[in-house]
Structures are given as C-alpha cells and as structure tokens.
Amino acid sequence: MSQVTSSRFVRLMAAGAAGVVAVAVFPAASAQAGTGSFAVSVKGGYNNTQSLGTATGTVTGTTGSTQASYSVTLCGESTYPSSTVTIRGGTATATHTVYYQNCETFSGDLVSSYGFANAEITVSGSTFYPGNQYTTYTKTKTAYF
Structure with a gap:
C-alpha cells in the first residue's frame, strides 16, 4: 500500500510541475485596446433651437493606460x-477649432x-x-474605450 501511495504522489507532483511550466510558457492575455464612438451636438439661441456645432469621432485606448x-x-x-x-482624458487635453460653417x-x-x-x-459654439x-x-459627453 505504501508503494501505491508513493507512486500516486510522484504522478501528482509531476502533473503539478507540468502545470507550472505551462503557465510560464503561456503568459497571461494582455489587455486589448477598445474604441469608443461619440457624437456631440451643441444648440443655443432661442429655446436652444439653433445648431452651433457637431463633433463626431472615436477614442481608442486600453483601460488604465496613460495614452x-x-x-x-x-x-x-x-x-x-x-x-x-475639447477632448479630455486623464490629465491630457486637446482642443480644436473651426470657423463659421466649416468642417475639419x-x-x-x-x-x-x-x-x-x-x-x-465638449463642444462649444456662440451666437448673438x-x-x-x-x-x-456647451455640450459634453463621455466616450468609454
């Protein structure tokens, strides 16, 4: 009986060692970049009926990344x-402007x-x-990636 227990123990230890080697050979899956879409329109003037600007686009990043x-x-x-x-993420800010009825x-x-x-x-526009x-x-929305 002692020899049966001993050989089971050896096989169990060998299987455990093979598992450790497999974990070392195959690293954990890395985080994948995601893309968040957005569409932000700002209105103003009389009863907020005048369209003043629209921004559409995407933000791509990995959650927890600094970029x-x-x-x-x-x-x-x-x-x-x-x-x-204006696009803000963490401590970073990017601002872009178009004049009159242009698109860029x-x-x-x-x-x-x-x-x-x-x-x-955040999209902003002005009117008299x-x-x-x-x-x-101004109008602000959040895009998650």
Whole structure:
C-alpha cells in the first residue's frame, strides 16, 4: 500500500510541475485596446433651437493606460465666429477649432500622467441670437474605450 501511495504522489507532483511550466510558457492575455464612438451636438439661441456645432469621432485606448488616440470631425453650423471641441482624458487635453460653417477632421494622442478609461468630449459654439447678446453654449459627453 505504501508503494501505491508513493507512486500516486510522484504522478501528482509531476502533473503539478507540468502545470507550472505551462503557465510560464503561456503568459497571461494582455489587455486589448477598445474604441469608443461619440457624437456631440451643441444648440443655443432661442429655446436652444439653433445648431452651433457637431463633433463626431472615436477614442481608442486600453483601460488604465496613460495614452489614447482620437479622431474627430468638427463642423461649425450657425455659430459665430467658431465652434470648438475639447477632448479630455486623464490629465491630457486637446482642443480644436473651426470657423463659421466649416468642417475639419483632427486626430492626435492624449498622454496623461495617470491611467484613464474614458474621454470627455465638449463642444462649444456662440451666437448673438436672441437679443444681440453674445452667448457661448456647451455640450459634453463621455466616450468609454
């Protein structure tokens, strides 16, 4: 009986050692980059019915990483003189502007001093309507990757 127990113990130890080797050969799966889409439109003026700017795009990054990339198309609409988009992730900020009714596409990287998992996109535009009072309106959304 002692020899049966001993050979089972040896086989069990050998199987355990093989498992440790398999874990060392196959590293843990790394985190995959994700992409978050966004569409942000700002309205203002009388009863917030005047379109002032729209930003559409994507933010791509890995949750907890200190860097993400973005691509955004910003279109000014009935804004004066410009529409602006600001993209914030962690401590990083990128701002782009178009004038009047133009559309432009911008891309770049957000590099933060600490890891982050989302980006906040803010679009702003201004108008003199109503009452010839210059007013800036903003709209913000969050994109998760």
